[in-house]
Each structure stands twice: as C-alpha cells, then as structure tokens.
Amino acid sequence: MKVILDATVSPTGFISRENFEEDFLPDSGWDAFKESVARAGNFIIGRHTYEIIGPEHFDSIEATRIVVSSQNLDVRPTFTLAKSPEAALKLLEDKGFQEALVGGGSGLNSSFMRAGLVDEIIFYVVPYIIGKGTPVFTGEFEAELEFIENKPFAEGFISRYRVVAKESSGF
Ligand SMILES: NC(=O)c1ccc[n+]([C@@H]2O[C@H](COP(=O)([O-])OP(=O)(O)OC[C@H]3O[C@@H](n4cnc5c(N)ncnc54)[C@H](OP(=O)(O)O)[C@@H]3O)[C@@H](O)[C@H]2O)c1
Known part of the structure; x- marks a missing residue:
C-alpha cells in the first residue's frame, strides 16, 4: 500500500488559521484535493477536520471516506470510523486499494508520519502568507x-517528496 499525504499550505507551512478557518486557501486547493481523491479512490481525515469542515461537505466526492478517532464516534453513513492510522490502512487494504490518501489535518498528518506510514508527501503551496495558525505537522x-x-x-506550485527515513524505522 502506497500512502500519500496531501496538504494545501501557505509558504509558512500553515494549513488553517488559529481559529481553524481556511479562508486564505484558494478554491484550487480544494480542487487539488478532489483530484488526488479521484486518483486514490479514498481519503482519510482526522476527527477534528471531519467536525470542522463537516462530513456533508465531502458527500459530493466519490470515494471511500475514513475518519480516524480514538473515540466511539457515531459517524455519518458516508464515512467509516477507524480507531488508528494503522486501522484506516487495513480497512483500505481489505477493500483492495493500492494507494491511500491522507488528507489531514495536522494531528492526523503527524500521527501517520510518527508511525512511519507515509511514502510520499504532496504540498500544494498557495501564495498567501499567514504568520500563525495550524501547522501542517505538529509535535516531536x-x-x-x-x-x-x-x-x-493554479496560483502556486506543487512540491512532491518521497519519505526516505521514516520515524519508526530509527531515523
Ligand atoms: N489545508 C489543508 O490541506 C487541510 C487539510 C485538512 C484539514 N485542514 C485543517 O486542519 C485543521 C484540523 O487539524 P487538527 O490537527 O486540529 O485535527 P485533525 O488532524 O483533523 O484531527 C485530530 C484528531 O484525529 C484523531 N487522531 C489523530 N491521530 C490519531 C491516532 N493515532 N489514533 C486515533 N485517533 C487519532 C484524534 O481524534 P480523537 O480526539 O477523537 O481521538 C485527534 O484529536 C482544521 O482547521 C482543518 O480545516 C487543512
């Protein structure tokens, strides 16, 4: 399973404002996310993103939709709950997917990275600077x-990276 982490970021590395608004991100960021989902056929988001953006907002995207939470969330029928990043990948593997798309936010991105699960990162860098907000990754x-x-x-650039030394493999 190839795991791709995809984020729309300001050049300063923020994915939303401190109050979690994404008003500085152009529509092209959402379009880019939809294109990535169309390729992978799925996406995985954290519980906070699920609640902030609102699950209904994702209904128009044809995909297997997974939300990760440690809680026993009563999720919308269009979503499947996974209790960990590993459980999310197992769900997708069992459905026959060869690629998984990690769609954020910061906490989920960091959980996947810390667990050494990410193969590739794609940043959609938009031309708008904010000096504080939700960072694309957080923690140690x-x-x-x-x-x-x-x-x-669109208005910015796409930057792609391969993860060569993963945290859990003794970087
Ligand atoms: N620009 C972009 O590309 C982009 C993309 C997505 C989101 N965002 C923004 O990012 C912000 C939200 O980011 P966030 O960091 O606050 O939240 P988040 O990453 O969406 O969700 C964090 C939650 O995910 C669950 N989670 C994470 N790792 C886990 C693990 N290892 N095991 C079990 N559950 C785990 C936990 O839920 P529980 O507490 O329920 O256990 C955790 O509280 C929002 O403003 C959103 O709009 C931006």
Whole structure:
C-alpha cells in the first residue's frame, strides 16, 4: 500500500488559521484535493477536520471516506470510523486499494508520519502568507525527505517528496 499525504499550505507551512478557518486557501486547493481523491479512490481525515469542515461537505466526492478517532464516534453513513492510522490502512487494504490518501489535518498528518506510514508527501503551496495558525505537522518527530519535483499549479506550485527515513524505522 502506497500512502500519500496531501496538504494545501501557505509558504509558512500553515494549513488553517488559529481559529481553524481556511479562508486564505484558494478554491484550487480544494480542487487539488478532489483530484488526488479521484486518483486514490479514498481519503482519510482526522476527527477534528471531519467536525470542522463537516462530513456533508465531502458527500459530493466519490470515494471511500475514513475518519480516524480514538473515540466511539457515531459517524455519518458516508464515512467509516477507524480507531488508528494503522486501522484506516487495513480497512483500505481489505477493500483492495493500492494507494491511500491522507488528507489531514495536522494531528492526523503527524500521527501517520510518527508511525512511519507515509511514502510520499504532496504540498500544494498557495501564495498567501499567514504568520500563525495550524501547522501542517505538529509535535516531536523528524523525517528525511527526497525531493521529487516542483510543478506549477493554479496560483502556486506543487512540491512532491518521497519519505526516505521514516520515524519508526530509527531515523
Ligand atoms: N489545508 C489543508 O490541506 C487541510 C487539510 C485538512 C484539514 N485542514 C485543517 O486542519 C485543521 C484540523 O487539524 P487538527 O490537527 O486540529 O485535527 P485533525 O488532524 O483533523 O484531527 C485530530 C484528531 O484525529 C484523531 N487522531 C489523530 N491521530 C490519531 C491516532 N493515532 N489514533 C486515533 N485517533 C487519532 C484524534 O481524534 P480523537 O480526539 O477523537 O481521538 C485527534 O484529536 C482544521 O482547521 C482543518 O480545516 C487543512
């Protein structure tokens, strides 16, 4: 299973404001997410993103939708609950997927990275700076990346990296 982590970020590395609003992100960020989902056929989001954005907001995206939470959430029928990142990947593997898309937010991204589960990271970098907010990753971990490519996208650029030294493999 190839795991791709996908985030729309300001050049300062923030994915939303401190109050969790994403008003500084252009529509192209959402379009990019939908294209990635169309390729993978699925996406995985954290409980906070599920609640902040609202599960109904994802109804128009044809995909297997997973929300990760340690709680016994009563999720919308269009979503499946997984209790951990590993459980989310197992659900997708059992359905025959070869690729999984991790769609954020910060806490979930970091959980996947800390567990050494991510193979590739795609940043959609938008031309709008905010100086504080929700960072794309949070907490204590490091990962060595290999640059793959930069290419233009809408108003900004797409930056792709391979994760070469994963946290759980003794980086
Ligand atoms: N720009 C972008 O690309 C983008 C993409 C997605 C989201 N966002 C933004 O990101 C913000 C939300 O990020 P966030 O960091 O606050 O929340 P989040 O990552 O969406 O959700 C965090 C929650 O996910 C669950 N979780 C994470 N790791 C887990 C693990 N190992 N095992 C079990 N559950 C786990 C926990 O839920 P429980 O507490 O229930 O256990 C945790 O509280 C929002 O503002 C959203 O709009 C931006």
